[in-house]
Amino acid sequence: MNSFKNYLLLIFSIGLLTNCFGQNTSDFKPSFKKSKQTTHKIPEDQNYTFGYLEVLENRNKPNGNRVKLPLYIFKSRSKNPKPDPVLYTVGGPGYTSMRASMYMEYYKYLDDRDLILFEQRGTQYAKPSLDCPEWAQAVYESNLRGFDVAKTDSILQTAARECNERLRKDGIDLNVYNTNQIAADINDLITALGIEEYNLLTISYSTKISQVLLRDYPEKIRSVVMDSPLPIEVNYDEESVQNLLETVSALLQDCEHDKNCNTAYPNIKNRFLNYLEEKTKDPLVVEVENPKNGKPEIVYLEGKDLISVFSSANTGDVPNIPFEINMLLNNDLSSVKEKLSTLFEEPGKGTGLGMRLSVWCAEENPFNSQEKIKSETSKYPEVMGLSPAVFDDEICKIWGVESVPKIENKPVKSNIPVLLISGEYDELTPVKWAKSMANNITNSFHLIFKGWKHGPTTNWSNPCAMQAANDFFNDPGSKPHPECLAQTKSPEFKLK
Incomplete structure (x- = not known):
């Protein structure tokens, strides 16, 4: 009997896999090219540019494959926009950022500056997108077979093997679909667009991307908002x-x-x-x-x-x-x-699932204590058998990607202005993690939204966290105190 929580995690579906092979040239430079064919239909009153960033799949192979990463540059509603745009990319790993393109009218950031919506490599609208329809089908079949743990594990292992073999046969280098390469992609984009200074807006998994950028490419970063931060030094699967x-x-x-x-x-x-x-x-x-x-x-x-x-x-x-x-x-x-x-429900296409596997099996699994995971699985009588691991160790062995260096499990230090935003009841990226980051990110502020869960800046029914983030971008030297913040109190629970 698998956890219903895990089923929700496993069933994630979107898009089509596309290969993009590079031409034989050793003087390749990342470039941004405009395109009229967008990923989504954008409201007519929205001013934007759409196109693709083209980068090397493996930066150590200048004659190798290339990947194309879609992005929107949404123009500010201000007549005198500030020169430093916000670059926004979502969590996951493996989720698409492009869906947000349809809702830019609600994004307060555009009141003051441009916003760049960036798609991470391997996700839905990137070329290639690392689909695993085999995995989605396996989850569907395991549901129909009565939720038997042993059968489900076997089915998922077979699916991981089949997806892995197919992607590698298509010429995809699964070792370079990770956080470090995404950070390098963003740095290449900033260079290609000639941006002198920019701000980062990241959420959940993508806060790891912003941490790598702060460490490896800090020169042009003006400020960072990390919504529901995931410290790179945390071993997520252990706790x-x-x-x-x-x-x-x-x-x-x-x-x-x-x-x-x-x-x-x-x-x-x-x-x-x-x-x-x-x-x-x-x-x-x-x-x-x-x-x-x-x-x-x-x-x-x-x-x-x-x-x-x-x-x-x-x-x-x-x-x-x-x-x-x-x-x-x-x-x-x-x-x-x-x-x-x-x-x-019918299985989806498992879009981005291969990206999720590559990231997790290269960056999280290698630093896990399998003994601790085993202990945690049987430690709590209330949820006995609930594994803390997103992917079992056996799945990662099948996926077979190289482990990232040990530095990717060490805390990032920075004095660049950072706003950390947490939801009080966020079990995925708890408040304590953001508090711990303040020891190393010395020029940081932390806001806790009482009664809220994961991803406060995406709470459409109450845009207070988004307002706080925008206020911070306008004044990174001060802790934001929007009027709405005082109104976020403990919830009024529904009664009988």
Whole structure:
């Protein structure tokens, strides 16, 4: 029985794989070329330039393959824009940045300066895009086979092997799809565009990119915003389960400290954790209809699966979490069944999954203690069997990419102005990580958005974090204090 959380992680699909081979020339220089064919339809009133940055796939092979990376340069709404643009790239690894291109009207940064939206190598609209439809199909098949762990592991290992062999056969060098090369791509772009000074906006995984840029290419960086920062020195896979349980406990303790919430859901923290432990020993049996054939499927859910009532929630869902937990404790499984029904959806194309594997297996897996991961998997009775690892060690052995140097697991030091932004209930990149970074990034400020989860600057229903980021870009020497910040308080939890 695999964790429902892990299914959500595994099912990620987008785009088509394209190869782009270089011409035989040793004097290659990165270049930006405009294109009329964009990745998305952009609103007519938006002023922008679209094109591709062309760089070497492997910088040690000047006669080798080239990759093409799409980007938008959105023009500022200001009549007198500031000269230093913001470069924005999203997290993942393996996710596309290009979807944001359709929503630039909501981005406050354009009130003051241009914004460059950059696609990382190996992701959806890059050429090539490292698709793994084999992986998406394997997840789909494992769902239909009753969520058996041994079978799922075998299916996923086969999928990883098939995808790896196909990509390598297509001439793709999987060893150069990593954070260091993305940082070098961005530096090449800044040079190709003739930009003298710029600002960085990064989120989640891409904050690792900004850390590498601060270390290796600091000369033209004016300021950096790291939303939900992931320190490069953190061994994510060793502590993700601990972070999840700590964050769940913090939210439920806040409910207990709230008079109305505690009255509605008394002692909810202990009751929920005890429930998870109970269901780990005696799994919850759920019958869910397979939407493809209308037949009932029996699913057995343990604590590691049921904790998804928290882990699958976003910031907008936070006020409802105690209510949803209470439904579960009262055996109201309507929400659980709704989530389970998505497991039977047709598989996607696994776009960017190969990029995710290359990054994780080169940068995270080599520094993991497999003993600690094994210990963490069996350490917590509430979620027994929930592995903290994004990819199993065996998957990374199959993927077979080279480990990055040890420096990529060491903290980055910098005195360039940095704003760290955290969500209070973010279990993926917890507040404590951003706090630890301040010891090495000495000219930094830290904002914590109470009641929020991962990615505060992407909270469309409340753009306060985006406002804070924009204020910082306008004045990197001061900690931003937008008026809206005082209004971000502990959530008003939904009551019965």
